[in-house]
Amino acid sequence: MTQLDTPVPDTATPPLAIPKGDSRYLLETKGIAIRFGGVQALGGVDFRVAPNEIVGVLGPNGAGKTTFFNCVSGFASPNEGRVFIKGEDVTALRPDERVIRGLGRTFQQVGLIRSFTLLENLLVAHHHKVAYGDGAGMFGMPWARREERELRRRAMEVLEFFGIAHLAHRTLDGMPYGMLKLCEVAAVMAVDPDILMLDEPLAGMAPEEAAEFCDRLLVMRDQLNISIVMIDHHVPQVLRVSDYVFVLSFGKLLAEGRAEEIRTNPAVAEAYMGEGATTLD
Numbered sequence: 001m002t003q004l005d006t007p008v009p010d011t012a013t014p015p016l017a018i019p020k021g022d023s024r025y026l027l028e029t030k031g032i033a034i035r036f037g038g039v040q041a042l043g044g045v046d047f048r049v050a051p052n053e054i055v056g057v058l059g060p061n062g063a064g065k066t067t068f069f070n071c072v073s074g075f076a077s078p079n080e081g082r083v084f085i086k087g088e089d090v091t092a093l094r095p096d097e098r099v100i101r102g103l104g105r106t107f108q109q110v111g112l113i114r115s116f117t118l119l120e121n122l123l124v125a126h127h128h129k130v131a132y133g134d135g136a137g138m139f140g141m142p143w144a145r146r147e148e149r150e151l152r153r154r155a156m157e158v159l160e161f162f163g164i165a166h167l168a169h170r171t172l173d174g175m176p177y178g179m180l181k182l183c184e185v186a187a188v189m190a191v192d193p194d195i196l197m198l199d200e201p202l203a204g205m206a207p208e209e210a211a212e213f214c215d216r217l218l219v220m221r222d223q224l225n226i227s228i229v230m231i232d233h234h235v236p237q238v239l240r241v242s243d244y245v246f247v248l249s250f251g252k253l254l255a256e257g258r259a260e261e262i263r264t265n266p267a268v269a270e271a272y273m274g275e276g277a278t279t280l281d
């Protein structure tokens, strides 16, 4: 129950003014728009993530969800609009510079090195962050071995949290898809993000596996004190675990609100279920 537990603030921006971020939000976008040739993939999306909440992003195929994630995480450059992390304008920053500021994400395809062990994958993820961050240049320094030991200890802690420490020294070759997805989330958590962005984490999972994965997200929100943004087509699970939901359709925000409001929003029901539908059930 967050989005700061207050009504949505008036974010209207005076004409010609450069939009400013609101530092109460971990993540915020204002007016994000992007075109690919003749396709207007996003047409001005405003979005917010408050501390300690799970935010769902729904929308039919081609609505612009992945493109939106790419704009937020720095893998695509919007033609218009701004992205803010904790009130700081990061629109011009590279993906790794956004990681340092607390943004971690997964991709639709599992983004791990399958010939590496699980522990090695977590260390690689962490090295990517450190190599660009405050600790740049630390490897090769006399104290690097101590740091390396500390990284391993922390990586093992993350694996223990996810209940997969027994897999630390196994390569990922041949692992079931659901387990790979969990390993990928653990690898992103190894970089200690404040905001975890998950792109279709439930795709390819059996219903019980998806429910279990979502239960774990609730535990992560409550015990690790992070916010999670999740795109997924599995509407019932997204509505079950999200504190707040944004629905995209044809690159625009069709609706936003708490899960119950979205479930019974006729415009959302029509976008998903066809003309005449009034709820998502």
Ligand SMILES: Nc1ncnc2c1ncn2[C@@H]1O[C@H](COP(=O)(O)OP(=O)(O)OP(=O)(O)O)[C@@H](O)[C@H]1O
Binding pocket: 036, 039, 040, 041, 059, 060, 061, 062, 063, 064, 065, 066, 067, 068
């Ligand atoms: N690199 C690109 N070049 C051209 N068009 C693109 C590109 N990326 C996305 N699009 C188009 O932008 C629109 C939004 O695509 P996007 O993949 O973001 O939707 P989505 O909501 O994530 O869809 P899905 O649920 O099927 O993954 C689509 O019309 C898509 O064809």
